[in-house]
Amino acid sequence: MSERGLLIVLSAPSGCGKSTIVQGLLKRRDRLKFSVSATTRAPREGEVDGRDYFFISHEKFDAMVDNGEFLEHAQYVENRYGTPRGPVERELAAGNDVLLDIETQGAFQVCGQCPDALMVFLLPPSFEELEKRLILRGKDSPEVIKRRLEVARRECLEAEKYDYRIVNDEIERAVSEFDSIIEKERRKINKQ
Numbered sequence: 001m002s003e004r005g006l007l008i009v010l011s012a013p014s015g016c017g018k019s020t021i022v023q024g025l026l027k028r029r030d031r032l033k034f035s036v037s038a039t040t041r042a043p044r045e046g047e048v049d050g051r052d053y054f055f056i057s058h059e060k061f062d063a064m065v066d067n068g069e070f071l072e073h074a075q076y077v078e079n080r081y082g083t084p085r086g087p088v089e090r091e092l093a094a095g096n097d098v099l100l101d102i103e104t105q106g107a108f109q110v111c112g113q114c115p116d117a118l119m120v121f122l123l124p125p126s127f128e129e130l131e132k133r134l135i136l137r138g139k140d141s142p143e144v145i146k147r148r149l150e151v152a153r154r155e156c157l158e159a160e161k162y163d164y165r166i167v168n169d170e171i172e173r174a175v176s177e178f179d180s181i182i183e184k185e186r187r188k189i190n191k192q
């Protein structure tokens with residue numbers, strides 16, 4: 001029978017380059033599966049339902065909460081986000097590793113429920129750089145950017161509570177570091 005996979009939680013302030021890192025990592029690791037979250041936020045240009053997120057109504061979100069369908073869920077800025085439990089359980093049972101790209105409140109819920117989860121925090125090289133990236137991305141209004149930066153400052157204070165911190169100074173380097181961390185943790189599990 002195959003070994004149970006590793007649950008990996010990645011948090012980072014928005015605009016930190018997290019999706020690029022996630023894409024790079026998924027390319028390198030065959031047995032790493034991305035957990036597609038559900039959200040009440042509207043799709044951004046280019047986002048595809050079922051690939052980037054499951055875009056759902058507040059009513060559907062409430063129903064999923066009531067039915068215990070989320071491994072974790074949280075409110076972030078003005079929207080709600082949650083990790084559907086079923087697909088995560090299935091992939092882990094099949095021996096695949098699962099990557100959750102979630103904010104800190106949800107991350108700590110997962111950590112409480114699954115103490116073996118690997119907790120990784122991606123840091124921006126600096127706040128000036130983060131602000132620049134959010135503006136250049138051009139996807140949010142100045143008001144939303146301001147709020148995202150406030151949240152980002154608070155989130156970075158939580159980074160200390162994660163198992164590993166990676167600074168996204170250069171994409172390839174950060175992906176390699178993340179890849180090595182997963183490799184190291186997998187070896188530890190296999191030895192146990």
Ligand code: 5GP
Pocket residue numbers: 011012013014037038041072073074076081082083084101102103104105106107
């Ligand atoms: P965005 O709106 O920029 O896609 O995501 C905003 C924040 O929500 C990001 O920090 C992202 O990691 C987080 N997020 C995405 N999916 C989930 C989820 O399922 N649960 C939680 N708690 N946070 C999520």
